[in-house]
Each structure stands twice: as structure tokens, then as C-alpha cells.
Amino acid sequence: MYEILKVEKLADNTLLMDVKAPRVAKYCDPGQFLIVRLDEKGERIPLTICDYDREAGTVTIVFQAVGTSTKKMLSLGVGDAFKDFVGPLGCAAEFVKEDVDNLKNKKFLFVAGGVGCAPVYPQVKWLHERGIQADVIVGARNADMLILEEEMQSVAGNLYIATDDGSAGHHGLVTDVIKKLVTVDGKAYDECIAIGPMIMMKFVALLTKELAIPTIVSMNSIMVDGTGMCGACRLTVGDEIKFACVDGPEFDGHLVDFDEAMKRQQMYKADETKAMLKLKENHVGGCCGGDQ
Amino acid sequence: MSVLKAIPVREQEGKVRATNFEEVCFGYNLEEAMAEAERCINCRNAKCIAGCPVAIDIPAFITEVKEGNIEAAYQTIAKSSALPAICGRVCPQETQCEAVCIRGIKGDSVNIGKLERFVADWALENDIQPEKAETLNGRKVAVVGSGPAGLTCAGDLAKMGYDVTVFEALHELGGVLVYGIPEFRLPKQGVVAKEIEKVSELGVKFETNVVIGKSITIDQLMEDEGFEAVFIGSGAGLPKFMGIPGENANGVFSANEYLTRSNLMRAINADSDTPLITGRKVAVVGGGNVAMDAARTALRLGAQTHIIYRRSEEELPARVEEVHHAKEEGIIFDVLTNPTEILVNDEGWVRGIRCVRMELGEPDDSGRRRPVVVEGSEFDIEVDTVIMSLGTSPNPLIASTTEGLEVNRWECIVASEEAGQTSKEGVFAGGDAVSGAATVILAMEAGRVAAKGIDEYLKKKV
Ligand SMILES: Cc1cc2nc3c(=O)[nH]c(=O)nc-3n(C[C@H](O)[C@H](O)[C@H](O)COP(=O)(O)OP(=O)(O)OC[C@H]3O[C@@H](n4cnc5c(N)ncnc54)[C@H](O)[C@@H]3O)c2cc1C
Ligand code: FES
Numbered sequence: 028m029y030e031i032l033k034v035e036k037l038a039d040n041t042l043l044m045d046v047k048a049p050r051v052a053k054y055c056d057p058g059q060f061l062i063v064r065l066d067e068k069g070e071r072i073p074l075t076i077c078d079y080d081r082e083a084g085t086v087t088i089v090f091q092a093v094g095t096s097t098k099k100m101l102s103l104g105v106g107d108a109f110k111d112f113v114g115p116l117g118c119a120a121e122f123v124k125e126d127v128d129n130l131k132n133k134k135f136l137f138v139a140g141g142v143g144c145a146p147v148y149p150q151v152k153w154l155h156e157r158g159i160q161a162d163v164i165v166g167a168r169n170a171d172m173l174i175l176e177e178e179m180q181s182v183a184g185n186l187y188i189a190t191d192d193g194s195a196g197h198h199g200l201v202t203d204v205i206k207k208l209v210t211v212d213g214k215a216y217d218e219c220i221a222i223g224p225m226i227m228m229k230f231v232a233l234l235t236k237e238l239a240i241p242t243i244v245s246m247n248s249i250m251v252d253g254t255g256m257c258g259a260c261r262l263t264v265g266d267e268i269k270f271a272c273v274d275g276p277e278f279d280g281h282l283v284d285f286d287e288a289m290k291r292q293q294m295y296k297a298d299e300t301k302a303m304l305k306l307k308e309n310h311v312g313g314c315c316g317g318d319q
Numbered sequence: 320m321s322v323l324k325a326i327p328v329r330e331q332e333g334k335v336r337a338t339n340f341e342e343v344c345f346g347y348n349l350e351e352a353m354a355e356a357e358r359c360i361n362c363r364n365a366k367c368i369a370g371c372p373v374a375i376d377i378p379a380f381i382t383e384v385k386e387g388n389i390e391a392a393y394q395t396i397a398k399s400s401a402l403p404a405i406c407g408r409v410c411p412q413e414t415q416c417e418a419v420c421i422r423g424i425k426g427d428s429v430n431i432g433k434l435e436r437f438v439a440d441w442a443l444e445n446d447i448q449p450e451k452a453e454t455l456n457g458r459k460v461a462v463v464g465s466g467p468a469g470l471t472c473a474g475d476l477a478k479m480g481y482d483v484t485v486f487e488a489l490h491e492l493g494g495v496l497v498y499g500i501p502e503f504r505l506p507k508q509g510v511v512a513k514e515i516e517k518v519s520e521l522g523v524k525f526e527t528n529v530v531i532g533k534s535i536t537i538d539q540l541m542e543d544e545g546f547e548a549v550f551i552g553s554g555a556g557l558p559k560f561m562g563i564p565g566e567n568a569n570g571v572f573s574a575n576e577y578l579t580r581s582n583l584m585r586a587i588n589a590d591s592d593t594p595l596i597t598g599r600k601v602a603v604v605g606g607g608n609v610a611m612d613a614a615r616t617a618l619r620l621g622a623q624t625h626i627i628y629r630r631s632e633e634e635l636p637a638r639v640e641e642v643h644h645a646k647e648e649g650i651i652f653d654v655l656t657n658p659t660e661i662l663v664n665d666e667g668w669v670r671g672i673r674c675v676r677m678e679l680g681e682p683d684d685s686g687r688r689r690p691v692v693v694e695g696s697e698f699d700i701e702v703d704t705v706i707m708s709l710g711t712s713p714n715p716l717i718a719s720t721t722e723g724l725e726v727n728r729w730e731c732i733v734a735s736e737e738a739g740q741t742s743k744e745g746v747f748a749g750g751d752a753v754s755g756a757a758t759v760i761l762a763m764e765a766g767r768v769a770a771k772g773i774d775e776y777l778k779k780k781v
Binding site for chain 2: 070
């Protein structure tokens with residue numbers, strides 16, 4: 028069991044948790060993720076690593092309750108525990124392996140949408156700790172949905188905010204802000220890292236392609252094992268099939284087939300698969316394959 | 320009854336079992352087992368022993384069954400096999416021990432598999448323990464992966480007195496035995512969990528949720544955590560796809576995904592949180608045990624199910640019993656058929672599968688006749704779900720994070736046949752990770768060989 032040591036509400040339906048998991052904390056890096064399972068009946072849920080304390084052996088996760096399983100996680104408190112907590116999984120952010128002096132000559136732009144702030148934060152922090160100031164754009168539906176604002180402020184070079192309803196920062200989309208920074212303010216970026224809803228990453232990538240800024244995105248595909256065993260997380264990058272859990276989660280945003288990825292992400296949404304199964308159970312015989 | 324005929328094995332009737340996940344085969348009872356054992360003529364030069372990859376003394380255990388000494392029969396098997404209740408169920412006996420049984424020349428071979436299963440189940444029910452190590456030597460060995468290779472290696476080392484820890488990436492122990500092979504063939508609680516419990520009673524420690532190469536590397540295990548030797552039994556879990564159009568559509572799964580959701584995640588139970596798309600018309604592409612398991616799972620969930628296989632029925636690589644069972648249950652076999660495209664509707668979901676007919680040409684490298692396309696034979700099958708079961712290869716995760724570990728061009732770890740020794744000192748490997756996808760019994764044999772190899776290595780090292 029993996030004990031929860033801290034719970035903090037960041038926004039409606041969005042919680043931050045510190046979890047005791049020394050094996051994950053010891054060797055994890057920004058960009059990687061982990062998988063949690065609530066209980067015996069639980070799904071395996073992939074979550075990005077938001078922060079870690081190697082000495083204390085703790086890992087910070089942030090999640091927004093969207094499906095059945097994450098909704099159940101909202102009821103967890105300090106002292107409760109996850110049944111399973113495995114990681115780190117996936118590859119670390121590219122720059123972690125690069126020479127720090129090299130990095131110092133690079134200008135980074137991070138774009139975080141919604142809970143995407145959680146995975147962006149450790150990356151900006153990692154760079155900050157090595158004396159590299161990155162610009163960060165944070166997008167949210169409204170001011171109440173903004174998370175980790177202070178934390179981000181303390182590690183970012185410039186922080187720009189955009190909200191859909193204008194309740195904080197720029198009234199509009201993160202792409203408006205990128206466009207303004209580059210075309211009006213004349214800022215030059217060597218690399219953009221965008222993490223958030225797929226639709227946001229798609230439009231950021233379209234824009235940065237026009238602006239000729241190399242762009243990395245982090246693909247939150249549907250996963251089961253997270254170790255390369257099932258292919259549930261596969262996506263098309265350029266003309267290759269990649270597994271998000273082992274080849275990623277970060278990929279070249281200009282090569283990802285977002286339309287396919289977004290369709291795949293909907294796979295279990297339209298479908299009341301569990302309800303269908305229940306129906307079948309009452310329908311002994313299965314003669315007509317009857318799920319209607 | 321004629322002595323040429325084997326005692327029949329009771330099983331669930333085809334139509335009934337097609338709607339449930341209970342075990343298909345009931346196995347023998349004591350009376351039936353003793354009667355079947357009588358059919359063994361106890362050959363002086365018993366060929367069956369050589370036919371068994373772990374060389375169980377088959378005539379000796381069967382002789383004990385004849386007498387009704389089931390515990391003694393169990394101890395005879397236990398000398399050579401760590402997981403007999405599992406092997407009795409999933410070994411391809413028809414190509415191993417039973418293939419060379421003298422009785423088989425004229426009539427049915429002795430049903431060695433079902434006798435093994437009977438003895439092993441009896442030992443599980445009566446809680447018979449394998450013999451433990453007398454003295455512990457305290458030397459630490461790490462085992463990566465808890466499939467049959469890892470479990471066997473760990474059990475053997477523990478019996479020799481080593482301090483063994485098994486690291487497993489998933490949340491449950493057993494490897495393919497829990498995530499791949501379905502309940503109706505291999506009961507998880509009743510058989511797999513109990514066999515693993517026995518390994519744990521030998522003193523083996525288990526740590527789940529540790530992905531070697533990610534959570535910690537092999538080098539770190541040896542340098543930081545004091546393991547003097549490591550056995551890699553990480554299997555061949557990476558699924559292959561065909562590379563045909565439409566393969567990423569919604570409703571296309573690897574057999575691994577489909578089976579992992581159903582078995583490991585228990586998505587077939589209404590109270591599991593893991594979703595599973597069951598489909599109404601399912602095509603399973605492939606002809607191995609994995610394909611049969613996926614097809615029979617889909618069938619039990621109410622789908623009309625096709626097996627699509629490009630060679631002819633004789634070449635189906637699955638166990639004969641599984642093919643037979645699948646047919647009885649109503650699976651439709653489209654052999655000499657190969658998919659060329661998955662047809663997709665406007666919303667991105669599967670609506671059919673386009674195939675061509677094949678015919679058998681000249682023999683290929685494997686000695687089997689090569690299937691060639693029949694020109695102009697294209698046709699469509701209407702399905703809403705496609706399960707790809709085209710084989711698997713070893714996951715590169717460990718090899719790519721271990722300094723100096725050699726792999727061949729199929730990503731299989733290179734290890735010596737006689738000791739499981741890899742190119743890296745103190746590191747041994749076996750099972751599907753070395754051979755590529757094979758069988759439970761071969762994985763066990765490799766685990767056993769490596770345990771001996773590790774023991775010899777550590778004794779020399781002192
Ligand atoms: C659906 C299906 C049906 C089959 N039916 C039969 C049958 O009827 N008869 C038969 O003889 N064989 C059958 N096989 C094949 C047989 O199951 C395998 O050959 C056998 O399980 C291989 O054993 P193994 O121990 O080498 O690997 P596995 O059983 O694959 O176990 C490997 C374990 O290692 C773990 N692992 C992998 N990487 C890591 C890592 N980096 N860190 C930690 N742990 C890791 C995996 O999670 C897994 O638990 C079947 C296979 C499948 C998939
Ligand atoms: S989640 Fe199974 S392969 Fe990526």
C-alpha cells in the first residue's frame with residue numbers, strides 16, 4: 028500500500044496529493060508518469076509526476092476527476108492509501124539528458140492547459156534549478172480553474188495567463204498569446220513544450236509549425252499496463268506507430284496525428300461498456316449476442 | 320472399455336460453457352485417474368521422460384497413482400516441476416510426452432497431462448508442501464518477472480537456501496498465467512494463486528509494481544541493493560501489429576490488450592472499473608494459443624467470433640485441445656485467409672475487415688508450405704471488433720537500460736543454453752525473454768537451468 032501524506036484542493040474536482048512511494052521517487056525525472064490503482068477492483072490510471080522528494084521518498088500527483096475512477100479518488104484523504112503505485116514510466120523530458128551549458132543558450136516556451144500545469148511545473152522547476160529561465164503560458168477555463176499559479180510564478184521566467192472567459196489574464200486562447208509573443212513582441216523561442224488537452228496541443232502545434240518553433244507535446248493516451256505490453260496507447264507519429272507509454276509520452280508535436288489520437292481517446296466514452304456487460308449477465312445464453 | 324482408449328475426461332458441455340468463464344475441463348477424479356494410470360505399461364526405456372522438457376519421471380509418478388499413493392506421486396513430480404497444476408493444464412502434451420507414448424502407436428496415448436493435473440490438484444487441495452531448504456546461506460539473488468520462468472528459478476534458488484526477491488512490473492504475480500491465459504483454461508484463484516503461494520512458502524519474497532529498467536536498473540540492483548546475481552525472466556510481452564490500413568481504428572486491439580483487460584483487470588466482471596469493448600461480431604487474426612484464448616473470451620462475452628488464419632488448419636500452432644474446444648463452442652474458422660485492410664466508418668470505428676484467400680505453395684524456411692495470395696479473391700467480413708494476435712517479442716526495456724547485456728536481432732536476450740548465463744557477469748536469463756514467445760514448460764525449464772547456473776556461479780565466486 029502507498030500512503031497518502033498530504034491532500035490539497037487546487038480547484039473544483041482537482042486535487043494534489045503527496046504519496047509515499049520511495050521506489051518511484053528515487054529515480055524519477057520530469058516528463059515521466061506513473062500508474063495508480065485505487066483498490067482491488069480499480070483501473071490502472073496513468074498520472075504525470077508533478078513533483079518528487081527523493082529524500083522523503085514522496086511523489087506529488089495532481090488529478091482532475093473526470094471518469095468513474097478519478098471521481099472515486101476525490102474521496103481519499105490523508106492516511107488513506109493507494110493499492111498500487113508504479114513508476115516512473117515513460118521517458119524523461121529530452122532536455123534532462125542534454126548538457127546544461129547547451130541548455131543555457133536555449134530559449135524555452137512552455138504552454139500548459141488545465142491540469143497540464145501539473146506536468147509542466149517540474150520541467151520548468153528543473154530548468155530553474157539549473158539557472159535557466161523559461162517562459163510559461165498557462166491556459167484555463169476561468170480564474171477558479173487556474174492551478175499551481177504561485178508555484179509556477181516562483182520558477183518561471185515570464186508567466187502569461189489566458190482564460191476562456193477573461194476572468195484572469197488574457198481573454199482567449201493560449202495560441203493568441205503565443206502569436207502575440209512571437210509576432211508582436213518579437214520574442215524568439217528555440218523550443219516549445221505544450222502539455223494539456225489534446226485539442227490544445229493540436230492547435231499549438233499547428234501554430235508553432237507556422238512559426239517554425241520545434242514543439243514537444245505529451246500524449247495522454249488511454250493506457251493499461253504502461254510498460255509496452257498491450258498497445259492500447261499506440262498513436263501515429265510521422266509514418267510510424269509509437270507506444271505512448273514507452274516511446275513517449277513526449278513526441279514531436281509537428282508529427283503527431285492528433286485527429287486519430289483524439290478519436291482513440293474517446294474509445295470508452297460513448298460506450299456504456301459496463302452497463303452492457305450487466306445486461307448480458309441477466310441474459311443467460313448469450314444466443315443473440317444481445318447487448319441491445 | 321478397450322485398453323486402447325483413454326479414460327474420457329469430463330468437461331462442461333460446449334453450448335453451456337460458451338456462456339460462462341468456469342473452467343472447461345473438470346479433470347479426473349481418483350477412480351478415473353487410477354483407471355487411466357493402469358493403462359501405463361511402465362516401459363523400461365520410457366520415451367515420455369525424454370519427451371518432457373523438464374524430464375519428469377512419468378512412469379514413476381503414474382505407478383504411484385496406480386497404487387493410490389497420490390502424495391508420493393506428487394513428490395515425484397515436484398522433483399522436476401515447480402508448477403504442475405499449471406503444466407497439467409497448459410502444456411502441449413500431444414507434441415511432447417504423449418507424442419512418444421508407446422500406447423499411442425495403436426490407440427490413445429496415456430493421458431499424462433490429465434494425470435499430472437489430477438495429482439497436482441490433489442496436492443493443492445490437501446495442502447501438501449514441497450520440501451524447504453534446511454539451511455539459509457543469506458546470499459541475495461534478484462529475479463525479474465514472476466512468470467513461469469521467474470517463479471521456477473526463484474523457487475529452486477530458495478530451496479538451495481538463497482535469499483530471493485522477485486520483482487514484478489504489474490500489480491499481480493504470475494506473468495502470462497494471470498494476464499494472458501483466461502480463467503476458463505487456468506483458474507486464477509484456485510490454481511495459479513495457490514501455486515505461487517507455495518513458492519512464497521519456500522521463503523521467496525515478492526515486490527510488485529517495480530519495473531526493472533525504470534524504477535531501478537539491473538546495475539543498481541547489484542551495486543546499491545546487494546544482489547549478487549540477477550535472473551531475467553521478463554517474457555516476450557511486446558505485441559506485433561500487421562501494418563495494414565485501419566489498424567489504429569477504434570475497436571482494434573492487440574490480443575494482449577483484450578486479454579489483459581479481461582483477465583488481469585477482470586473487466587469481464589461487472590464490478591471491475593476497467594472497461595472492455597466486447598463487440599457483437601469479432602474477428603481474431605492469428606492461429607496460436609493466444610488467438611484461441613482471445614476468440615473464446617469474445618465468444619463468452621456474447622460475440623459471433625471468427626478466427627482468421629492465413630495457413631491451413633493443419634498448421635494452426637495452438638494446442639490441439641484448444642482448437643477442438645473452440646470449434647465445439649462455435650468459433651468460426653476462416654483458414655487460408657489473410658486480412659489486407661480494416662474498414663473504418665466515419666467516426667473512426669471498425670466496420671469490417673477486408674481479406675484475401677490464400678493457397679499453400681512451396682515449403683518456406685520453417686518447413687511449412689508458404690501461403691500465397693489467390694488473385695482476385697478479395698472479400699469483406701462485417702465485424703465491429705478486430706483482435707490482432709500475431710505474436711509478441713521481448714520488451715527492449717531491460718536490455719536498453721542494462722550496460723553490456725547482449726541481445727540478438729529479434730531483441731531476445733542472449734543466454735547460454737547450459738546455464739542461462741548472459742553476456743554480463745552475474746546476470747542470467749531464460750524463458751520467453753530469451754527464446755521469444757514459447758511455452759510455459761520451456762520457460763520453467765529455463766528457470767531451472769538458470770537456478771543451477773546461478774548456484775554454480777555464486778559458489779565459485781565466494
Ligand atoms: C494468451 C496466451 C496463451 C498461452 N497459452 C499457452 C499454453 O496453452 N501452453 C503453453 O505452454 N504456453 C502458452 N502460452 C505461452 C506461455 O504463457 C509463455 O511462454 C510463458 O508464460 C513464458 O514465461 P516467462 O516466465 O518467460 O514470461 P511471462 O509469463 O511473460 O512473465 C514475464 C513477467 O515479467 C514481467 N516483466 C516484464 N518486464 C519486466 C520488468 N522490466 N520489470 C519487472 N517485471 C517485468 C511481466 O510483467 C511478466 O509478469 C500462452 C501465452 C499467452 C499470451
Ligand atoms: S499502455 Fe499498454 S503498451 Fe502502452
